[in-house]
Amino acid sequence: GENVEQHPSTLSVQEGDSAVIKCTYSDSASNYFPWYKQELGKRPQLIIDIRSNVGEKKDQRIAVTLNKTAKHFSLHITETQPEDSAVYFCAARESGGSYIPTFGRGTSLIVHP
Amino acid sequence: DGGITQSPKYLFRKEGQNVTLSCEQNLNHDAMYWYRQDPGQGLRLIYYSQIVNDFQKGDIAEGYSVSREKKESFPLTVTSAQKNPTAFYLCASSMSSGTDTQYFGPGTRLTVL
Numbered sequence: 677g678e679n680v681e682q683h684p685s686t687l688s689v690q691e692g693d694s695a696v697i698k699c700t701y702s703d704s705a706s707n708y709f710p711w712y713k714q715e716l717g718k719r720p721q722l723i724i725d726i727r728s729n730v731g732e733k734k735d736q737r738i739a740v741t742l743n744k745t746a747k748h749f750s751l752h753i754t755e756t757q758p759e760d761s762a763v764y765f766c767a768a769r770e771s772g773g774s775y776i777p778t779f780g781r782g783t784s785l786i787v788h789p
Numbered sequence: 790d791g792g793i794t795q796s797p798k799y800l801f802r803k804e805g806q807n808v809t810l811s812c813e814q815n816l817n818h819d820a821m822y823w824y825r826q827d828p829g830q831g832l833r834l835i836y837y838s839q840i841v842n843d844f845q846k847g848d849i850a851e852g853y854s855v856s857r858e859k860k861e862s863f864p865l866t867v868t869s870a871q872k873n874p875t876a877f878y879l880c881a882s883s884m885s886s887g888t889d890t891q892y893f894g895p896g897t898r899l900t901v902l
Contacts, residue, residue, distance in 0.1 A: 682831075685829065710890070710891075718895070719879065719893040719894060719895050719896060720832070720879070720893050721893070722890055722891075725890075765831060765832065776822070776834060776837060776847070777891070779831045779832040779833075780831055781829060781830060781831040782829070782831050
């Protein structure tokens, strides 16, 4: 099955800095990679996703890059704001089998004003 | 994601008791999922259902049971066989198991006294 590693587990930045969270996956058949944001006590919400036929996707201050050869993908947040503080989860989903995504362990992002 | 609800928000249980967590969705989604969330562990899949009257075990099904008698409902029972049930439980749904976006419910925090 798929195995997803996520780093770092905690990331602390100053407001206005950039933040980068990295994930690696093991199954080369995976073709869909979503990122979720979970604020304290709330439900995870999809913030951006990327498919294997695309190398980069951007949505305002957030972007995701994918390197299929190396089997890793990253979330980039620019000009961070205090409201970006949350736990971020990456996931990878296989194109076959059960289609169930495998999640990373999460990164707690803290943005200091 | 406002179309998927969980109840109760907080639940307390004595050791040795079974307890059932509710999950309802009005999104007309075929697939539903149960995840367990522990600090630093990410989201771990307990059970999933791709269609009414059918469900499969996830990675950590031991001590849990589910039913899927209606499309809208996917209740999770935490049995007394679950050795460490204190956790945050998240229900999710998607159009089908082969579609990408999962929508999460607000979660139930279960505490065993």
